[in-house]
Amino acid sequence: MIALAALAVPFTAALLAPVLAQLVRRWLAVLLAVFPLALFLFWLRLVPLFASGREETIGVSWIPSFGVEFSVLIDGLSLTFALLVSGIGTLIVLFAGAYLKGDARLPRFLCYLFLFMGAMQGLVLANDLIMLFVFWELTSISSFLLIGFDRERMASRRAAIQALVVTGMGGLSLLAGFLLIRYASGASSLSEVLALGDGLRELPVYMACFILVLGGAFTKSAQFPFHFWLPNAMEAPTPVSAYLHSATMVKAGVYLLMRLQPAMGGTTAWETVLPIFGAITLLAGTILGLRQTDLKLVLAYTTVASLGLLVMLTGFGTEGALAGAVLYLIAHSLFKGGLFMVAGGIDHEAGSRDLRHLSGLRHGMPLTFAIALLCALSMGGLPPFVGFLAKEEMYYGLFKDGGWAMALLAAAIIGNGLMLALGFIVGLRPFLGKEMKAPKHAHEGPFDLWIGPAILALCGLAAGIFYHFFHEMISIPMASAVAGENVPIEISPIPHISAAFYLTLLTIAFGVGVYLLQDRLRSAIDRALVALGWGPDRGFDQAISGLSHLAHRVTYFFQNGRLDLYMTTVFCVLAFTLLFSLAFFSELPELPGWPELALHEWTILLIIVVGIGTVIMAHNRLTAIVSLGIQGFGVAVLFMLQGAPDLSFTQFMVETLSVVILALVMTRIPLAKTDHRSNPEKLIDGGIALLCGVGLGGLLLAVTQTPFDGRLSEFYEEFSRAIAHGRNIVNVIIVDFRGLDTLGEIAVVMVAGLAVLGLIRIRRPRVEDIATPVGDRS
């Protein structure tokens, strides 16, 4: 049960952040970092228990009527992710405290960051499909807040909206996929899905499930052709980029694919679609990344590429490939988080992130240089770093006979080579060369600015050196969970002569070559892309503007601003609906006999008829409104006589108020004082009115002629005194039996009142505003 409570810890921290900010300022981030640190230690303590491949689910019922549970699934895969989320989260919180030091927005920033952390942790631990979806969308929403953190900047708002639209649509697709899985197989949680064995793959709707789930995973993990939102999301402050886009959020899609691999993987669709899109993403990401000069953007594109690589390996699905994917995922989290924070540190201390303006930083920032180098070497896949283990394992995994495996191997080699070059571009190039004339004099940042990347870099090194322990505790349990069976991993950082060794040499040579030729390659890619002139990013803008144009057209068609047309439409539809349904289902009422009425009842009827007659004959609007009131009063008296005092009472008040309000409205809106319609128009309107009247009258007659079911009123008569202590049944129903309805209704009354108030207060539009439709004003 503690595991369930752990889910709430980041959210608690998110709530506390603004409160604590009032008390402490300088040490806010350090203080709050205790929360994720505690989580990290908690998950770390569980690692040895789950190292043997144990898997456990804990849950409580959440929405029992739909069989939705609030449950977590703990095994090697989710535990590793939980460790990454909380561990890197701790370092990021520290880093953010230093990065945004003295910024008044820091508490808000930390609040969002914790919100995101909680969402991500919930996502990777969730067992129930619906719960997983809720956390999935929560990561989209919290990352929207984080990416758009600089809300005054147009670019960051656009990036935030883009990320939300793309990942949000993917989320909906995922929900559809989950629901389909649930209804087709009856499994409502991941553990049940995994326990199905071949059940999911043999379903007739497998293909639909596959495509829908893939829609969610691909948008979240920025796979081609949805890769464009991730580099744009670099508009967020650097701590966010480091967290969201290297360590966690974008891996949610990969997590989902890995999680479902035992249940959905192994089919032809899975083994072709995933590697193809993964390989394209890998190559596109690295090539586009080579073009960038902004450190963060370079890293962002390598993230895209890495995600492509992970998807490719997950899709390939052999034991070796899965082990390679697992190792690479951990390695990537460590070195990418570190490099992002290094880039943030350079930006913070040297005042620029542009490669062309940075050089010779090794003199001012030797420590940062060391950290960056460690991360870059791991990224390049050199021994003895964990990145090397990952690369070797993936080469072993992909090294198979057959053209398909060879093609993927080639893609992996090219991708890895380019990644090595890009790693060196970020981790080496700004530090070499002669000292620059930077915007700021470069010097080492404060302790909490470099401690995070230093720890991550050392972890990457330690995992490579103590590989035996690392494999046993982390990578084997995780790979086993992904593969659905026990996967042994025995890769070590000591190179030995084999095919993979030669491929490594090839990769390194290729990468170093690219690194040396980077400037020439950059301008070549630039020229090619300019010549192409279109990309998914542009496409997104075009799609959005097309959508808003369409919406505008549709709105303008229906809301053309002519009240008489609206009214005619509404009443025509009303008349048609009533008469058609009565006639079509042959429920036309029988005409009732002429009733015996007392004299006073005749009088009231006369008043009503006279009222209606006056409304129709009135030449002046005020007369018409008052006559309408007369007619309404007549109806209210009828209610009273029929024994409904409450109803008639209300009717009296409503009639009075509506006459007052209508009269007041009439004095404000510019209408002709008298009726301006021509006789044919009057005839048409009268016809419509008559049809509506006949329809409504017929409906009422039909209702009264059906046999009356008195169970409900009997219930109220019997219990209103006993349960609700009231003799006035109407009031008892309103405030007691159906109190929730009333609460909703008064809320509606109030919101409608606010809307009316807004309409009254609106400034009368100028002529030119009416001439140009709203959408075109900008």
Next chain:
Amino acid sequence: MRTVIFRTVAPFLTALMIIFSIFILLRGHNEPGGGFIGGLIAASANAVYGIACGVSPVRRSLRFHPMAIAGAGLFIAALAGCASLFAKAGFLTGLWTELHLFSQSIDLSTPLFFDIGVYLVVLGTFSSITLALEEREVE
């Protein structure tokens, strides 16, 4: 509309209507009446006062913005529903107690507060609409 007679009578009429509306509100549970009708009567009282003497005296006498009153009403109604949560009953379950005051017993209940909330919402919303309409635009 603003004849001397109307202007003189309107404040008294309004006061009477308000008192009557509260009476209607409180008797609602056993006799015809209740929060909705009471609120409508109070809103018409304000409308009458506004038509007779202008909008600003009404706004002054209300002290708060009518929409704020409506908001408070919604809040009270929701709060009255929450009270039952402390008694481990479902949301909006009626709770009853008796209060002995001057040798009279008065029934107090959460539905009463709920009804007061309804009253305030209706009063606030309709008053703010009528008052806004009575106000002439100043441009």
